[in-house]
Amino acid sequence: MDVVRFENVGLRYGLGPEVLRDISFSIAPQSFQFLTGPSGAGKTTLLRLMLLSLKPTRGLITLFGQDANTLDKDMVTALRRRVGVVFQDFRLLEHLTTYENVALPLRVQGREEATYRAEVVELLRWVGLGERMHVLPPVLSGGEKQRAAIARALIVRPELLLADEPTGNVDPSLARRLLRLFIELQKSGTAVVIATHDLALMDMFDGAHRLVLGDGRMHIYD
């Protein structure tokens, strides 16, 4: 069963022209995709469609085998908990510490803090934020915020990881480390989609499919 499947999906905002047209693709479990294209091509919009936080104006989207059109709010929430998201602008809550931000997806599921504390601390150490877990986001550097955002996406052990320009704010060395982290994640069973226009990053990993957006359409290169 595909993790994500799009069939002839189109999207327009209001009465404007279609920003995405006849998008058809599927994402297999434990696969690795780069989603690329020029700025404004609709990469973030496509990620939001995959996360079911946007509704297409036409076409069919299935997530984990479920038709998005038939899902009620509770079912969408349940499916979203199987997806990890890294936002382009990190979206860390500034009044919560790094630890609290990373633990957020577990906290909103109603889990007791004691049940996930060790898990979160371990992940923070793994992404190199073991010494920064008590500080608030404004104190973190761009790279540290990026890693905190990635850790928050990984803490739920997602079956699908959607990352929007996850290496956009880091130096090439850290970008390579983050890519290795994503590859490890894929090997452990997660389907990974990374939206980026960093050609150098894409060249570092040959085993990825390339989904290229341009003029509202998608071209797939395996």
Added chain:
Amino acid sequence: MTEAKDDAPQRELKRSMPLVPASSIAGRALVTVIAIMTFLAALTAGGAILVTHASSEWRGSVAREMTVQVRQIAGRDVDVAAQKAGEVARAQPWVGEVKVYSKTESERLLEPWLGSGLDLGELPVPRLIVVKLRDGLKPDLVSFRAALSKDVPGSSLDDHALWLDRLVVMANSIVFVALVVFALVVMAMVTAVAFATRGAMAGNREIIDVLHMVGAADSFIASQFQRHFIGLGLKGGLIGAVSAVLAFLLARLFASIWIATPGGDQIESMFGTFSLGFTGYGAILLIGLALALVTGIMSRLIVFRHLHGLS
């Protein structure tokens, strides 16, 4: 040693920090708006309660009294006739207290109009008998009037019906106006609080988006914000309600100090003793609580509307 070192930071991790930031400029502004609106609404409600109490007291005291007037008739001692009228009144089973005004007392009643020190001996000043009704008994005015005209010719009975009717109309008008003003204040209050809540919520959109994206259920997000905003509402409502209660207690204190003066008497007869009673103070606290609830519900509706737009 190593264990202790590893344990130390973990102990500090649990801060129970709420997902919605506890304090913000917009939050403080909302508390201020709620406090002021609660204070104004409480003053209006308290004023309406005072006027309602006072008007029912006027009505009660006027309705429980009536006056017999004995006019002078040639060849009759008016004081003897007045005493007779008093006896007729006392004979009625529903009469509680009878006060027959003497010549001197009757003349003193005219002093405010005619001035003091005048010889009123030549004037045919009528005598008055004030009859107070016994509590819980209905007066039989027909038989009382018949007894008076039989035993004391030239006497007349005034049961204050006309005066009472006018007083009831006036009192009802005042209470109605007070209620209309209170309703307007409540409407203005709800609108102001709704706008202030919307403003305070605008700064938290980012939090709603993030919680939504990391898999929080809509009801979970709404309850987090509702709890936060009910907290702000309670804080503002409590400040406003306590200030209003203090204002009424101060007014009562000043009224009791001022009560000995002629002006104080007039104020007391119009507005009572500025005492709201437990019901009044309870109503003020209820206004504060209701406003907190309105704030919480508003925030919940705004969150749901925003989440509806996200999905």
